Amino acid sequence: MIEEHFMKQHFQDIFVAPDTHQLLHYKGIFTNGFWSDGLLKTSSGDVQYTVEDGIPQFVPPSQDPWSNEEQVRAILQEHHIDPDRLIEKNWSSLTNSQEAIDKYGVHAQVIANREGIILELAGGPGGGATPLILKYNPQAKILFNDWGLWILKEWQKLYDSRIPNNNIGFAQFDATRMPLKNNSFDAVSSIEGLSNINNTSQAIKETFRTLKPTGKLFLVDYTFGRNEFQQFPKDVQNDLQKQFPFVGIGYEKFLTDVGFYIEKYQEIFQRPIVAGEGGFADLASQYGVDLHLHYFAIVARK
Numbered sequence: 328m329i330e331e332h333f334m335k336q337h338f339q340d341i342f343v344a345p346d347t348h349q350l351l352h353y354k355g356i357f358t359n360g361f362w363s364d365g366l367l368k369t370s371s372g373d374v375q376y377t378v379e380d381g382i383p384q385f386v387p388p389s390q391d392p393w394s395n396e397e398q399v400r401a402i403l404q405e406h407h408i409d410p411d412r413l414i415e416k417n418w419s420s421l422t423n424s425q426e427a428i429d430k431y432g433v434h435a436q437v438i439a440n441r442e443g444i445i446l447e448l449a450g451g452p453g454g455g456a457t458p459l460i461l462k463y464n465p466q467a468k469i470l471f472n473d474w475g476l477w478i479l480k481e482w483q484k485l486y487d488s489r490i491p492n493n494n495i496g497f498a499q500f501d502a503t504r505m506p507l508k509n510n511s512f513d514a515v516s517s518i519e520g521l522s523n524i525n526n527t528s529q530a531i532k533e534t535f536r537t538l539k540p541t542g543k544l545f546l547v548d549y550t551f552g553r554n555e556f557q558q559f560p561k562d563v564q565n566d567l568q569k570q571f572p573f574v575g576i577g578y579e580k581f582l583t584d585v586g587f588y589i590e591k592y593q594e595i596f597q598r599p600i601v602a603g604e605g606g607f608a609d610l611a612s613q614y615g616v617d618l619h620l621h622y623f624a625i626v627a628r629k
């Protein structure tokens with residue numbers, strides 16, 4: 328039997344063209360008011376985006392690092408990860424391990440208890456806070472984002488089989504060019520999403536724009552220990568700062584620069600860098616720096 332997946336109604340009118348923010352209209356198959364397969368188009372029809380299984384695709388396959396399913400499977404298998412079980416495994420280890428809940432779930436209950444609609448940014452194979460938000464409130468209205476379509480389809484399969492009549496939507500877009508109307512979301516969540524997005528400050532600007540007035544951003548993300556960062560030679564610090572602006576100075580300045588008011592900024596745990604991690608481990612061993620990732624729980628209000 329072919330499984331059918333749909334876009335939930337509460338997300339259907341929030342999409343606009345990235346950058347120009349022109350309104351988009353859905354043309355395609357509707358089943359009981361849900362979109363499944365079709366197009367999102369501007370009124371003139373000049374600009375259009377594919378919708379498949381209810382997932383609007385704003386990233387062309389050439390820019391999607393997860394676009395080739397065969398390649399994704401081969402890479403995962405090379406790392407001894409079973410592609411068919413990856414998402415289920417991540418979901419169950421996050422929702423069943425108290426250690427993982429304590430580390431990454433600091434905001435999940437608060438978000439789950441908030442009324443309104445939630446955006447999970449760069450949700451990735453780990454799923455961000457979404458598995459835990461749904462554990463506390465299976466009916467939460469969450470739009471789950473990544474720029475990898477494979478990831479979105481895998482999470483969609485899992486949630487549609489585990490949570491009947493769920494309120495989850497999926498959208499493939501670049502978090503630095505969100506195809507979303509201004510003032511749309513009550514909460515935005517991200518766990519290690521911002522640190523993976525090139526141009527963190529642009530993603531923060533877009534988050535501010537798409538949050539409703541009084542909406543909140545809930546982050547769990549890392550920086551380097553300040554003293555550790557300063558042990559790198561100055562030119563290396565400068566290069567790191569250019570590529571990963573938050574590693575030395577954190578997120579505070581980026582948030583307040585766009586207008587966020589910071590309600591919470593608290594270190595929750597730290598862990599040593601793991602060999603191969605973003606090239607940071609090699610750099611640390613090259614310069615003899617005992618490097619740790621320091622994780623912060625951050626809440627910022629629009």
Ligand SMILES: C[S@@+](CC[C@H](N)C(=O)[O-])C[C@H]1O[C@@H](n2cnc3c(N)ncnc32)[C@H](O)[C@@H]1O
Nearest residue numbers: 449450451453454455474501502518519523524
């Ligand atoms: C390591 S994962 C992040 C962790 C994830 N939130 C979790 O809970 O596991 C990074 C994800 O960010 C996504 N990503 C990177 N740049 C992005 C962008 N500009 N917009 C949206 N997603 C992006 C990647 O496709 C990847 O799935």
